Amino acid sequence: MREKIAWITDSTGFLDEELKKNPDVYVVPMVVIINGREYEDGVDLSPDQLFRYMREDKVIPTTSQPSVGTFAELFRKLEPHYDRIVSVHVSSSLSGTVASSRQAAELVSIPVHIFDSLLISFPMTLLLKKIMRDLESGYPIEEAFIRAARYRDSNETYVLIGSLEQLHRSGRLSGTQYLLGSVLNVKPIISLEKGALATKTKARSERKAGQVILKFFLESCKKGKVTDCTILYGSSPEQTESFREAILAENPDVIIHIYPLGTAIGVHAGEKTVGLSWFQDP
Incomplete structure (x- = not known):
């Protein structure tokens, strides 16, 4: 029987309609800090709201990656329902999100496979979709990641x-x-x-x-x-x-x-x- 896989990405990517409708895709929000208050990207802060704050209130927002605890909580929630987790995230050179997810993966029993996209926004999402297609086509996870790295490096x-x-x-x-x-x-x-x-x-x-x-x-x-x-x-x-x-x-x-x-x-x-x-x- 085919394994049941949970797919995780972060909110720096942008899900198309196909992924939004996929019940096995989960998004971990980045944290945006405005005037000392923390907002979850895509949950209680939209791009339009952010730019309005920046434009009208002249605020200087900052960002923070999701915490290890945030990832660990999600991994534990998914563990009873899936055989493994594949997690694809924004470039590790721009954010500590990959590092947080790797630390959280050590705290759970379910296999968690983390791929550093080295990308941002929708290009990262396209990489996620390629890995999904390859695994659904029967490629082992290791080979799917090798193919994804080759595709990523062509970007x-x-x-x-x-x-x-x-x-x-x-x-x-x-x-x-x-x-x-x-x-x-x-x-x-x-x-x-x-x-x-x-x-x-x-x-x-x-x-x-x-x-x-x-x-x-x-x-x-x-x-x-x-x-x-x-x-x-x-x-x-x-x-x-x-x-x-x-x-x-x-x-x-x-x-x-x-x-x-x-x-x-x-x-x-x-x-x-x-x-x-x-x-x-x-």
Whole structure:
């Protein structure tokens, strides 16, 4: 008989309708701290509420990973009902969520398999879905994780940060990079490199930065098989329209997903952030 698996991710990802309807998928919320009060991401704080606080009240939110106790409580709750747990989380270079889940896994008897996505937002969710498909197709967990790592390592993600000040205050942008961006109007294009934020290159305007990201995408399409991509946005999907039109003008066959970055990422990046992410298909 096929094993019953519980699937866990965290709220930095964004579940599509298929995953929202799956009764075996569980989301552990990140913690967002505003004016000393703790909110659970996606439970009592939405991205719209977060950005309104930031915009109107000029607050500087911070984030914290779910505690070991939060994970352990969920694992114990699931233990009587499942044979094993597969847990896929936001990059360990950006959050301590993977570390919390690993510590909690040592406190329970049920096998817990933890995968460090080295990604953020919906790209992390796509990785979760790949692991689900592979296990449902009969791959052993070890091989499914090897295949997922190969798929993960093919990912390219580029982000045009909406608020350099917010990213600087969160400690994820150096003072020099912040000065260049704010005073000289140089727009750093941030990439995910092995799960960490890095400045890929710079452009002299937001429009040119978008053109550079599009160029990276088209070059990747020429090098390999790219059938779909994900446009990520801060607070408004309208931000993505020019990106979507530019992509389709060059590659009309590509499937485009459009998803929000989410609350926990928005804390650091700001509401006007927009990004583009894709995988090379195997």
